Amino acid sequence: MTAPLLDLDALGIDLDDRSLVEAVTVSIAPGERLGIIGESGSGKSLTALAALGLLAHPLRARGSARISTGEGTVDAVTAPQRRLDRVRGAVLGAVFQEPLASLDPLMRVGKQLSWPLARHRGLRGDALRRAVLDALADVQLPEPERIARSYIHEISGGQRQRVAIALALAGSPRLLIADEPTTALDVTVQAGVLDLLQREVSERGMALLFISHDLPVVTRMTDRVLVMKDGRQVEVADTATLVSAPVDPYTQQLVAASRALDDLLPEGPR
């Protein structure tokens, strides 16, 4: 197996002297799609933020989260922010749950997208403008020119999430972290965004860290799943194995719950 892109080793997160996340140990190889599933408050998002080195002040990380940059590794737990600024965007990209909150309300979409494009690809002027429109077209937004001129309150929720995805992809990251990227969207819009993520991941050969509380969605998006409960790692297994033969009682419960829902529906979600 090649060296992992992201290697979490006994990663823990503390708030003062309370432990919120305990000993998460998992790694993601280039091109691999890993899911993290768990209920609200199980520490999924904190784990992702720690991997990005973006825990806000009172929160503290333990253990290590080594990111492979191609020229070496950077530990997101200990590395200074200036070093991480060069890794984020270029090696790791991230899409968050609520697109309305994760885009600047006072900046036009095109402008917002032009910053990371200029930074990571060194573009200026016309080339930059074209790259912005290309990036918007790439995430299948209609009328890229109009979207580029819009503020985020002028476009729909699904369109916002596509813009957020375009932003995350601007630096051509090798690992995309998607933290509940469809939870805030209508079910019909969800499917489109998931399709887009899937396509971008396979076309670019990116690795994916997909965080969700929705087992069917995780099953569809990932090769391997990490189950979390109350800040602890419950089980890591291949997605197919996990669904067919869950080992831990909590995982069994999750799978059973989702089965029960499936049985109520005229046909499965996949």
Add this chain to the structure above:
Amino acid sequence: MSTAAVAVVTEPRAPRRARRRSINLAVGAVLFGLIAVVAVVSLFWTPFSPEETGGGRLLPPGAEHWAGTDRLGRDLFSQLMVGARLAMLVGVGSMAIAAVVGVLVGLVAAIAGPLVDDAVSSLLDIAIAFPTLLLAMLIVAWRGASLESAILAIGLAGSAVVARLTRVTAVRVLGRDFVTAARTSGTGVVGIVGRHVLPNVWPTLIVPLALQFGGAVIAEASLSYLGLGSPPPNASWGRMLQEAQSTVTVAPTAALLPGILLVMTIIGINLLADGVRDVADPASRSIR
């Protein structure tokens, strides 16, 4: 299309508030605009030189001296015009100082981490509790009475409130997801502050800064009244009030007019700020 939807939702309860806010805005703009125009005109033209002592002493308003003359025979109208210029200068100058110093200090407190933040915040508490005029007097005592001292003193005194407000707003903006998102795309601290924090902090500062302008005009008048403002022959409204005090029974207009202009300026800028706030109030716009 979304703006149309918002308009439809707001309409039923909008008319009265909308009318009130547009009246505020209009009255404020007219009052303040008038003073501003007078201030600009005074740069090129005043009926007499404000220092010229040629006319009779303590003349009532008339055809030649529109606002009368003071006890040294100087034309009051000309002095009032120059006073408007000084008021504008003090307002703009100290507002700019308050904005620059306040925003810088507030941003540092918001970004630098808990130790610096606690230290700066406690200092700001003290600075805000400290009376503006007393601080101004200290600075005037240190630098000597001049227009620059007054502007500096008033600006610094006002910067504490601006810093506090900037800190609170910046901390809130820094906690928003779009900042995290920008950081995940590799934007450094400087980029975050320049592109995301400042543009999102500015709107909350507009109104307090406008109010700062009004406060600065009053503070300067008070300093000048106490003889700590710009020294003669600069005709500050505050000094005119002080000079007119001894002759107020004989020539009441000399005391009334600077007072009226002061009130006009303050009411004007406050109404203007109020109107701008109503128009820019997110609560009345962002119905989604």
